[in-house]
Amino acid sequence: MVDKLNHDGSIIAVEHVNFFYGTFKALTDIHMLFKKNAVTALIGPSGCGKSTLLRLLNRMNDLIDGTRVEGRVYFEGLNMYDPNIDPVEIRKKIGMVFQKPNPFPKSIYNNIVYGPKLTGMNNKNDLNALVEKTLKQSVLWDEVKDILDQSALRLSGGQQQRLCIARALAMNPDVLLMDEPTSALDPISTAKIEELIDELKTDYTIIIVTHNMQQAARVSDETGFFYLGKLIEYNETKKIFTKPDLKQTEDYITGRFG
Amino acid sequence: MEQTKHTSSQYEMELQDIRDKLIYLGALTEKAIELAMQSLLERDSKLARNVIDSDAEIDRLDEELELMCINVLALRQPAAKDLRFITTAIKINGHLERIGDMAVNIAEKAIILAQETQLKPYIDLPRMTEIVRNMIKESIDSFVNEDLVIAQNVTLQEDMVDKLNEQIFRELLTFMMEDPRTIHRATIIMQISKNLERIADHAKGIADMVIYLVTGKSVRHQAH
Numbered sequence: 001m002v003d004k005l006n007h008d009g010s011i012i013a014v015e016h017v018n019f020f021y022g023t024f025k026a027l028t029d030i031h032m033l034f035k036k037n038a039v040t041a042l043i044g045p046s047g048c049g050k051s052t053l054l055r056l057l058n059r060m061n062d063l064i065d066g067t068r069v070e071g072r073v074y075f076e077g078l079n080m081y082d083p084n085i086d087p088v089e090i091r092k093k094i095g096m097v098f099q100k101p102n103p104f105p106k107s108i109y110n111n112i113v114y115g116p117k118l119t120g121m122n123n124k125n126d127l128n129a130l131v132e133k134t135l136k137q138s139v140l141w142d143e144v145k146d147i148l149d150q151s152a153l154r155l156s157g158g159q160q161q162r163l164c165i166a167r168a169l170a171m172n173p174d175v176l177l178m179d180e181p182t183s184a185l186d187p188i189s190t191a192k193i194e195e196l197i198d199e200l201k202t203d204y205t206i207i208i209v210t211h212n213m214q215q216a217a218r219v220s221d222e223t224g225f226f227y228l229g230k231l232i233e234y235n236e237t238k239k240i241f242t243k244p245d246l247k248q249t250e251d252y253i254t255g256r257f258g
Numbered sequence: 259m260e261q262t263k264h265t266s267s268q269y270e271m272e273l274q275d276i277r278d279k280l281i282y283l284g285a286l287t288e289k290a291i292e293l294a295m296q297s298l299l300e301r302d303s304k305l306a307r308n309v310i311d312s313d314a315e316i317d318r319l320d321e322e323l324e325l326m327c328i329n330v331l332a333l334r335q336p337a338a339k340d341l342r343f344i345t346t347a348i349k350i351n352g353h354l355e356r357i358g359d360m361a362v363n364i365a366e367k368a369i370i371l372a373q374e375t376q377l378k379p380y381i382d383l384p385r386m387t388e389i390v391r392n393m394i395k396e397s398i399d400s401f402v403n404e405d406l407v408i409a410q411n412v413t414l415q416e417d418m419v420d421k422l423n424e425q426i427f428r429e430l431l432t433f434m435m436e437d438p439r440t441i442h443r444a445t446i447i448m449q450i451s452k453n454l455e456r457i458a459d460h461a462k463g464i465a466d467m468v469i470y471l472v473t474g475k476s477v478r479h480q481a482h
Contacts, residue, residue, distance in 0.1 A: 257262065
């Protein structure tokens with residue numbers, strides 16, 4: 001394996017990354033590129049390190065005590081673990097959507113403008129336009145345009161999750177990280193989010209962790225299979241789900257171990 | 259290839275069941291061809307009618323297998339090896355069912371020919387039958403054992419069958435030119451030869467699918 005990756009066409013490059021929770025090594029020598037404007041799925045059994053890797057990509061693991069990163073993670077050529085880099089700036093560029101919808105206990109409108117306001121965006125017209133644009137992007141606009149001042153907590157789970165995606169988009173990120181974004185949703189809401197992912201990839205790069213193998217197959221262009229903290233196989237999704245290179249991958253996605 | 263067992267033993271059994279039934283269907287069609295050709299060579303119309311009747315069992319199995327495969331697709335959402343196995347099984351099933359129909363065609367022709375005097379001693383047809391039967395057998399073996407070498411060997415034999423078919427055509431042409439009264443019998447023998455040639459195509463189709471099953475690559479429309 002080459003030591004220095006060729007970053008062409010990629011937005012994030014992970015080079016020889018090891019990650020530790022205290023003395024426990026959760027990731028071993030991860031070496032992979034994430035293609036720009038593509039959907040990459042990370043799959044593998046529980047505890048394989050896929051969510052750890054996802055959180056590492058916008059320095060969310062910084063918030064957990066006793067963790068340590070070795071190796072380099074580049075975002076558009078910049079080492080995001082350089083001491084001079086402000087993790088808050090990184091998180092503006094690399095947004096995250098979590099497993100359970102977690103809207104703020106505020107109105108739909110204020111959920112979206114909360115972040116932009118913090119960064120100094122105060123013009124009412126700009127904010128209104130942003131709310132409409134992001135809610136349209138997340139295909140929620142038609143359902144909520146007349147109730148924007150209603151509490152976000154009164155929305156259904158699927159609507160809340162699309163609101164969280166709109167909230168993440170309001171910061172105008174380049175990358176969206178999604179940690180099991182549909183595992184708490186019903187099939188219709190899941191289908192809407194998956195449809196949304198497909199639409200968003202023209203403007204954003206999406207990296208998604210999922211336990212749902214069919215979901216990975218449906219929404220992603222590339223798939224990485226993780227096991228015991230290692231990246232076992234990283235390939236085109238079509239290849240992974242029809243003829244993976246490694247038997248270990250095949251065994252996992254056909255349900256032969258785990 | 260050594261195969262790890264599924265976490266779901268029920269799923270494992272469903273796949274095994276499809277495999278077993280396909281092997282059985284393969285054996286039935288191979289037998290049908292053997293008996294159809296025997297009925298021709300021995301001018302045995304009763305045997306020919308048995309072949310025609312026993313096609314119902316082949317058709318029944320075809321439907322049963324297709325349903326089993328559809329159920330696995332709908333309920334298990336197979337991926338990778340399992341997906342290739344199911345798509346392969348559906349296609350092999352179709353090929354075998356068609357081979358069964360060809361056996362019926364041959365048996366029907368055997369009944370007609372048994373009512374007329376024999377045009378000539380059969381020499382090439384039994385040779386062709388042997389190759390074709392072997393192709394069916396080996397194509398199924400290659401599927402059961404996921405054996406690339408056997409599968410490729412099946413595809414190579416198709417050529418020999420094509421050549422024999424052409425040879426039979428040429429020979430029968432000479433009969434017809436010499437004596438128009440042979441035309442009826444000669445054209446029927448030509449149809450039998452054509453049926454055997456198409457069976458070889460189906461056996462090759464099965465072998466091609468086995469190559470896909472094992473390698474993930476489609477070779478169906480490649481020239482040799």
